[in-house]
Structures are given as C-alpha cells and as structure tokens.
Amino acid sequence: MPNSKNEKLIVLVEKMPAFPKSVQQIVQLTSDINASAKDIVRVIECDPIMTVKILKAINSSFYGLPQKITSVQRAVVHIGLNTIKNIALGVAAMGMLSANNKANFNTSNFLLHSLTTAAISKLLAERIGLSSTECGDCFVAGLLHDFGKVVFAEFMPDEFKLALEKSQEQQLPLHQTELEFIGLNHSQAGKILAEKWELSDPLIDAIAHHHDLTHSQNVLRDCVFAANQISKHMQFGNGGNPMIEAFPESIVTRFGSTLFALCDALGDLESIKIEAQSFINL
Numbered sequence: 001m002p003n004s005k006n007e008k009l010i011v012l013v014e015k016m017p018a019f020p021k022s023v024q025q026i027v028q029l030t031s032d033i034n035a036s037a038k039d040i041v042r043v044i045e046c047d048p049i050m051t052v053k054i055l056k057a058i059n060s061s062f063y064g065l066p067q068k069i070t071s072v073q074r075a076v077v078h079i080g081l082n083t084i085k086n087i088a089l090g091v092a093a094m095g096m097l098s099a100n101n102k103a104n105f106n107t108s109n110f111l112l113h114s115l116t117t118a119a120i121s122k123l124l125a126e127r128i129g130l131s132s133t134e135c136g137d138c139f140v141a142g143l144l145h146d147f148g149k150v151v152f153a154e155f156m157p158d159e160f161k162l163a164l165e166k167s168q169e170q171q172l173p174l175h176q177t178e179l180e181f182i183g184l185n186h187s188q189a190g191k192i193l194a195e196k197w198e199l200s201d202p203l204i205d206a207i208a209h210h211h212d213l214t215h216s217q218n219v220l221r222d223c224v225f226a227a228n229q230i231s232k233h234m235q236f237g238n239g240g241n242p243m244i245e246a247f248p249e250s251i252v253t254r255f256g257s258t259l260f261a262l263c264d265a266l267g268d269l270e271s272i273k274i275e276a277q278s279f280i281n282l
Contacts, residue, residue, distance in 0.1 A: 146190070185211075
C-alpha cells in the first residue's frame, strides 16, 4: 500500500469519533478475568446515555423478560456480562453512523448486515465450542468487520459511490472496486479503526483479513468470514457487496460444512434478524 494512501487513510480515520471512553473500558474489563461485575456496572452507570440505551435494549420485546429491568446491576444478573458488552458496543457503533451521506450508502441496511453478521459469528463460535469470552469477541469482530466502509461513506463519498456502483453493476467484490477508486479497501480502513479503538490483536486481525481466503489460525477471522457469507446469503441487510464467497477448504474444515450445508444446519435464523432490527430501532 503506497505511503501516501496510507497516510491519507490515517488522516481520514483520525476524523472518525472514538468509541466513548465507557465502552472502551467495558471492552477492557470484560477481557480481564480478574475484573468484577461490580467494576463493569460502575463504568456503565457513569455514562447515563449508555445506561438508558442498554436498559432500553434489554427491556425490548426480543428478550421477553417477565418484568421490567430498571438497573444495570439487575441486567447483568438476567442476561450476563458478555451480552451487556455486546449491547454497549452495538449502541456505540450505531451512534457513529450518519443516516445521510453523499455516497448514497444505506446505513440501515448496513447496520442490519453488521448486526446479523455479529450474531451469526457468535452462534458459530458457540457451535464449535469456544469460550464465552471468545464468543463475545466473535460478536464484536462481526459487528465491526465492515466499519471501514463508514470512513469511506463519510469522508470519501464520491469515490466510494463509484466503487459501490461498479461492484453492483458488474457483480464484483466491493473490496476490489474500492481499491480501484480509492486505492484502499474497507478491511484496511477497518484495521486502523480497530487499532484506534484499542481492540485486541485477534480482533484487529479478524477485521483486517475478513476477505482473506488463505488458511488462518485465528478462529475469530474464520467465524466472521463464515457469518458474513451467511448473512449475505440470507439477505439480512446489505453491506454494499453483492458477492457471496464460497467457503474455502480451511473454512469447510473449521465448521465441517459448506456454506449451504451450514445454513441448513443452523436452521431458522429469523430471530437473529428480529434482534438486529430491535437494536436499530432503539
């Protein structure tokens, strides 16, 4: 990647708002096995906007709790710390998106794709027996895998619009047409965003290489790759990329299935779409 392009991207990413400090702290604390639930609750409650949105999400029809939850402490008891972290990240990520952009990039469809990819990535992680922490990380990686597109939509809308149009008209992978019109792709932009947000190295790698078909030891990357294709196959939202990639041998080995066989094995995923839409409507 030419230095001038890399420097330009860094300038663009620097314009993007950082995750709220509270969310960064939540991510760090939930990754620390020595952190207590009390520490995490305290961080959330110091951010009143985040507290309200988390409680609103928890009391939505999706969770169907028998009684209204009025405190973050009770929320932790009912749905667990990992779910709280995922809700906080979802709320923060949605807060970064502008509904109107010159690239005509549909942010509602983008969010639906991102959130369903996140949930499917977590589901796949559970399916292959990963730890609860790793499953939570798979959710985060899936949620943020395409957020480099937000940089382009906000700060390089003309070039991104051309990339979107050529990808759609000629049925080409969007990350390829981005290279043509921008000189960079959203995976590269996402990598720098993830570094700015101080995410873990496996998360950064999963975001940076989610279109990479070569064999990887990073199970997060494999879960995101597979979930991304499943979300597109199910037509859950639209991230702007019309191409559905077949599973390479390494992904088939990881999950024991081809794309279509895995979709069949997972069964009805409509509840995942409903959950994602409930987040978007918060």
